[in-house]
Amino acid sequence: MKAPARHTGPAGDTDPIEGYLAALTTALRGPARAKARMIEEMRDGLVETAMAYTDEGMPYRQAAGEAVREFGSPEEIAPSCQRELTIVQARHTARVAALTVPLLFACWYLVRTTGQGWQPPGAALLPAGVAATAALLASATLAATGTLARRLPTPRRLPLAVAWTGTTTAVAMALTALAFAVTSPPAVDWPLVALVAALAVASHAVIAASARVCRECARLSAAPSGAGG
């Protein structure tokens, strides 16, 4: 089968396939790579469907319109796409939280060992405990939405719970970093403290941003929708 020549009509007369994909791209939220992959797969499917019609002699524009009709309208297809993208985003947020917290704890442990017997204050231990708990919940989410999901249904509100877990982790890690930095004695290795604090700030930004997108995805998934298939 030969790829059909795209219709190049008057200005504003967009290709039905590209118009369809643009509408879906606008409607969907989620990790950029996963979303781009889904859209690219759909483009291939739409083009192949249109090619099957053009090979039978149908004009390209009509064939592309028929391919789009067979795919289902963006309003019909978007909910099932969004559900999957929301889970992928929740897994991304959970993965970032689950990996970052142990890394930062290891860094702060290193700072503590340079402090010659210095013990971190209770004010630092509380948010550290919260962050550790959130990281454990994030790890459980990764397991529950991976191969375990073959046997366990994924709760509909899980992505929203992951989003708030991510936000909690980000805030708790920031508070831990602040408490450590403020109470560290002069004996500690201050360049090391500054490095770890910068790492904590960067981690805070990454987790908080991922959690925000996760919340948006969860909101879209929960929105009333038509048939998703």
Add this chain to the structure above:
Amino acid sequence: MRADAVRGHLDGLLLSVLESGPLHGYAIITAVQERSGGALELRKGTIYPALNRLERLGLLRSTWESAGERRRRRYELTDAGRRSLAAERTAWREFTTVIGAVLNPAPISGQTT
């Protein structure tokens, strides 16, 4: 058969057409429609998120392959996918046996009209 009737069976249908070897999205849709004799009305767009989900569950694996200027994602069953398909088939046989027994009861022997 309407698209709504397929809901709940889509996973089994997708795993089934991939049993004989790897396929890309369009070929999977075509295989499902050919096997059903054109009776199944799938909203074609719904199979892509379904394929992504089955891959996340470890039932499929996929790789990109080039098709001229385009790229396409080719899916194949994993061992877990083959086991899941076998379980789907068993569950479907049991379901149709039970429902069939209710809808088409065997005539009671010795019954006169």
